[in-house]
Amino acid sequence: MKKLAFVAAVAAVAAFGMTNCATCHNGSMAAKLDTLTPAQIVAKMKEFKAGKGNATMVSIAKSMTDKEIEEAAKKYGKKAGKAEAKKAQQEKK
Numbered sequence: 678m679k680k681l682a683f684v685a686a687v688a689a690v691a692a693f694g695m696t697n698c699a700t701c702h703n704g705s706m707a708a709k710l711d712t713l714t715p716a717q718i719v720a721k722m723k724e725f726k727a728g729k730g731n732a733t734m735v736s737i738a739k740s741m742t743d744k745e746i747e748e749a750a751k752k753y754g755k756k757a758g759k760a761e762a763k764k765a766q767q768e769k770k
């Protein structure tokens with residue numbers, strides 16, 4: 678049953694191009710993503726996109742554009758990194 682739900686989640690991601698990473702990365706099916714910085718997530722996603730690592734993630738990464746990956750990384754990555762990015766942006770202005 679659990680496996681069926683997992684397959685359904687993968688199919689939903691593939692069909693709708695959803696970037697709802699928390700569907701799986703909720704601490705039960707897969708590790709939470711907020712332990713990684715957005716930059717680390719982007720780096721991992723690039724590896725997945727190149728076909729390396731977890732097969733589920735490879736198919737998800739391949740269905741995403743680089744821009745979508747960056748947005749997802751910002752959304753799900755470490756919040757401290759987000760605050761820093763905001764600060765850096767404000768300093769630029």
Ligand code: HEC
Pocket residue numbers: 683686687690696697698699700701702706707708710713717718721722731733734737749750753
């Ligand atoms: C269908 C389920 C599923 C979805 C949706 C999903 N992932 Fe994953 N992801 C996994 C699994 C399974 C692993 C490998 C096991 C683990 O790291 O806990 C993984 C691994 C990863 C890793 C590597 C973690 C590490 O520490 O090495 C990253 C980064 C990642 N996913 C990012 C994402 C992002 C970003 C999204 C949304 C765009 C996403 N994932 C959506 C299932 C999923």
